[in-house]
Amino acid sequence: MNQDDTEQAPARWTRKDLLGLEELTREELLHLLDTARGFSEISTRSIKKAPALRGKVVLNLFFEPSTRTKSSFSLAAQRLSADLVDVVKEASSAAKGESLVDTGRNLEAMGVDIVIVRHQQAGAPHLLARSLKASVINAGDGTHEHPTQGLLDIFTMREKLGELAGKKVALVGDITHSRVARSNIWGLRKLGVEVGVIGPRTLIPGAFRELGVNVHYHMDEVLGHYDVFNILRIQMERQRRGMFPSVREYHHLYGIDQTRLAKMKPGVLIMHPGPINRGVEISHEVADGPNSVILQQVSNGLAVRMAALVLTQSAREAANP
Amino acid sequence: MDGILIQGGHVVDPQNGIDAEADVLLLGDKVAAVARMTEADVRANHRGLERLQIVNARGLVVTPGLIDLRVHVGEPGRDAEETIAAAAQTALHGGFTTIAVMPDTDPPLDNVAGALFVQRQGERAGFAQVVPVCALTRGRAGEELCEIGQLVEAGAVAFSDEQRPTDTPGAILRGMSYASMFDRPVIEVSQDLSIAGGAMNAGYEASLAGVPGIPAVAEELAVARACMFARETGCHYHAALLSTRNAVRAVKRARRLGVRVTGEVCAHHLALTDAEVRKAYDTNLKVFPPLRTREDVAWLRRGLAEGVIDCISSGHRGVAPQDKELEFGTAPFGALGLETALAVTLTHLVQAGVLGLSQAIAKLTCNPARVLRLQARKGSLTAGADADVALIDPKHEWTVSAGSLFSLRKNSPLLGLKLQGRVRSVIARGRLHELGG
Numbered sequence: 205m206n207q208d209d210t211e212q213a214p215a216r217w218t219r220k221d222l223l224g225l226e227e228l229t230r231e232e233l234l235h236l237l238d239t240a241r242g243f244s245e246i247s248t249r250s251i252k253k254a255p256a257l258r259g260k261v262v263l264n265l266f267f268e269p270s271t272r273t274k275s276s277f278s279l280a281a282q283r284l285s286a287d288l289v290d291v292v293k294e295a296s297s298a299a300k301g302e303s304l305v306d307t308g309r310n311l312e313a314m315g316v317d318i319v320i321v322r323h324q325q326a327g328a329p330h331l332l333a334r335s336l337k338a339s340v341i342n343a344g345d346g347t348h349e350h351p352t353q354g355l356l357d358i359f360t361m362r363e364k365l366g367e368l369a370g371k372k373v374a375l376v377g378d379i380t381h382s383r384v385a386r387s388n389i390w391g392l393r394k395l396g397v398e399v400g401v402i403g404p405r406t407l408i409p410g411a412f413r414e415l416g417v418n419v420h421y422h423m424d425e426v427l428g429h430y431d432v433f434n435i436l437r438i439q440m441e442r443q444r445r446g447m448f449p450s451v452r453e454y455h456h457l458y459g460i461d462q463t464r465l466a467k468m469k470p471g472v473l474i475m476h477p478g479p480i481n482r483g484v485e486i487s488h489e490v491a492d493g494p495n496s497v498i499l500q501q502v503s504n505g506l507a508v509r510m511a512a513l514v515l516t517q518s519a520r521e522a523a524n525p
Numbered sequence: 526m527d528g529i530l531i532q533g534g535h536v537v538d539p540q541n542g543i544d545a546e547a548d549v550l551l552l553g554d555k556v557a558a559v560a561r562m563t564e565a566d567v568r569a570n571h572r573g574l575e576r577l578q579i580v581n582a583r584g585l586v587v588t589p590g591l592i593d594l595r596v597h598v599g600e601p602g603r604d605a606e607e608t609i610a611a612a613a614q615t616a617l618h619g620g621f622t623t624i625a626v627m628p629d630t631d632p633p634l635d636n637v638a639g640a641l642f643v644q645r646q647g648e649r650a651g652f653a654q655v656v657p658v659c660a661l662t663r664g665r666a667g668e669e670l671c672e673i674g675q676l677v678e679a680g681a682v683a684f685s686d687e688q689r690p691t692d693t694p695g696a697i698l699r700g701m702s703y704a705s706m707f708d709r710p711v712i713e714v715s716q717d718l719s720i721a722g723g724a725m726n727a728g729y730e731a732s733l734a735g736v737p738g739i740p741a742v743a744e745e746l747a748v749a750r751a752c753m754f755a756r757e758t759g760c761h762y763h764a765a766l767l768s769t770r771n772a773v774r775a776v777k778r779a780r781r782l783g784v785r786v787t788g789e790v791c792a793h794h795l796a797l798t799d800a801e802v803r804k805a806y807d808t809n810l811k812v813f814p815p816l817r818t819r820e821d822v823a824w825l826r827r828g829l830a831e832g833v834i835d836c837i838s839s840g841h842r843g844v845a846p847q848d849k850e851l852e853f854g855t856a857p858f859g860a861l862g863l864e865t866a867l868a869v870t871l872t873h874l875v876q877a878g879v880l881g882l883s884q885a886i887a888k889l890t891c892n893p894a895r896v897l898r899l900q901a902r903k904g905s906l907t908a909g910a911d912a913d914v915a916l917i918d919p920k921h922e923w924t925v926s927a928g929s930l931f932s933l934r935k936n937s938p939l940l941g942l943k944l945q946g947r948v949r950s951v952i953a954r955g956r957l958h959e960l961g962g
Contacts, residue, residue, distance in 0.1 A: 226733070303847065303850060303851055304852060305850050305851075323852065326736050326806065326853060326854070327853040328852045330805060330806050331806065331852060331853075334805075346854070348734060348735030348736075380732075386733065386735060411728055411732040414729055415733075
């Protein structure tokens with residue numbers, strides 16, 4: 205990415221925060237994806253550094269455990285030459301007497317420019333964004349949104365399938381509790397993609413039909429219909445709460461294996477935001493097979509996050525020169 | 526004796542069918558007469574009068590002092606949120622001269638000392654009169670019954686456990702049976718937390734917001750069940766906190782069958798929906814029951830118009846800013862309402878053509894008075910009733926803002942919204958309070 209692009213950015217991107225894909229216009233979404241494409245090239249260089257955020261401080265504020273998202277944001281920030289601070293908070297920090305807003309303000313007082321926040325509650329990044337002058341990037345809030353994951357999924361689909369308008373994408377699994385599903389739905393719908401959700405009725409909000417999303421409870425009926433199957437991780441905890449009867453039954457009805465893959469379109473993309481439960485929602489062979497783009501998703505996550513960091517930061521600077 | 530003559534106002538006294546220009550004479554702490562009269566008439570007829578205050582009410586609506594059936598105070602236990610005195614003073618700014626405080630205090634109002642304490646704090650403050658709703662069961666736990674007979678003697682106007690930690694239908698049925706001996710209503714609002722354990726209305730908006738939902742069916746279940754218990758026991762069940770279409774229909778069905786059930790809605794449920802909640806995760810909009818859908822609001826309006834819903838309350842609960850400046854799921858439920866309930870009623874019901882002015886005022890005066898068995902003294906301008914009067918400027922337009930609210934706490938769900946109608950002054954048991962704004 206060259207200097208000219210960075211300077212153009214504020215005109216097409218004016219948000220200091222990236223909280224979700226719902227509120228983005230189609231143009232903003234495309235601008236973000238195009239900016240990310242510029243950054244994906246950096247990863248292929250032998251010296252993987254750009255100066256865009258030199259002198260800026262990026263804070264990872266994670267209230268939930270995360271391996272890949274946190275390290276992806278960390279690497280993205282470091283490649284942009286930013287200083288990086290990691291704060292991992294226990295979910296119970298509020299019980300220790302400091303509220304989220306106070307934590308944010310204290311860290312901001314140390315000169316933080318961008319806060320990457322992951323929190324178990326929907327809306328927590330919005331609260332932080334309202335209270336801070338720093339940019340806030342949502343790295344997953346409860347079961348609401350995970351915009352950079354949605355972006356990297358869409359980025360990967362565009363990379364493999366080209367123009368997405370008219371394409372068909374299925375999201376499989378626990379839709380109710382998935383922030384990845386919501387971000388995918390918002391982003392894909394804006395790009396003219398036909399979106400379907402597949403899973404047990406107890407894990408799919410019926411209200412999603414009102415968004416123009418297809419709802420399927422029986423996966424085998426629609427295997428040949430979609431160009432992409434984005435498979436979500438099933439959380440064992442949901443079974444204990446009676447949301448579905450057993451892992452065995454889940455695998456029987458919704459597990460993607462070679463038999464089901466054979467009934468899908470040739471060239472179908474198999475995606476998964478990770479971490480994978482091998483042998484539950486996806487078989488070993490499919491996860492590592494030729495249709496799987498799971499590792500490309502991870503690589504693309506870096507580019508998308510670099511774009512998010514640069515755009516929010518330049519929008520904030522444009523607003524407060 | 527002192528007197529107050531309120532001249533030239535548009536008197537709306539639904540209990541007595543008055544909806545016309547008239548003068549109101551108050552003598553001491555009682556209403557003396559509603560008629561056309563001059564200062565000279567009054568002085569001629571009441572020679573012992575020491576002082577007669579004349580209040581010009583031209584252009585104003587003059588109503589009986591309003592009665593709020595649902596105010597949550599922080600006293601005893603959480604005085605920092607809002608004391609009884611503070612709530613009683615805030616009440617006057619909303620036109621309320623009587624407030625019923627709910628028993629979900631710490632400790633709960635489940636004993637005679639608590640009931641007397643609340644009333645004494647109200648008397649000492651000298652603003653709106655404070656009457657206690659006491660717990661139905663000890664500790665609001667849904668097990669042992671409170672001493673309902675003695676609580677009635679100590680001034681309890683109704684009984685309610687509010688939301689219980691666990692659902693115990695047997696105890697509620699026994700409680701309603703026992704309470705029916707004393708001619709007091711039981712207010713049953715508890716919802717099964719295995720269904721209603723979320724933070725906003727379940728449905729489209731919650732699904733997109735990623736916030737755990739509180740399904741409407743949980744409320745319908747609680748209301749329908751309490752209607753059955755009222756049918757079995759003959760107890761007067763007051764269905765407060767109605768917020769959903771099917772709960773309104775359940776009340777309507779029970780009424781048609783002759784069950785003694787009255788209905789109540791909180792004003793904010795008439796003005797806001799769950800779509801507003803999702804916009805910004807604004808914790809001031811986190812109330813229980815949650816703000817529902819437009820369709821539910823339409824049914825609440827219909828219920829009010831048809832008379833299935835008798836009363837409008839504020840559901841007032843002051844919450845300190847540090848408790849509302851939290852994640853949506855963590856922040857406590859609760860919203861201010863005392864200063865906006867009347868204006869919401871005038872704007873969203875009267876202006877909107879759902880209710881006539883007199884019908885609307887009835888839901889804030891004589892109807893709640895009857896529910897709480899206070900009709901002999903409260904809720905009307907009948908001669909001999911308490912000298913409680915609200916003087917309302919029905920045309921005054923204002924925008925709800927932290928600065929426009931008298932209340933110490935500012936957690937109004939209506940901040941930024943325009944309303945029409947504001948209280949100019951109130952008379953509470955013969956004492957005139959001029960209000961700014």
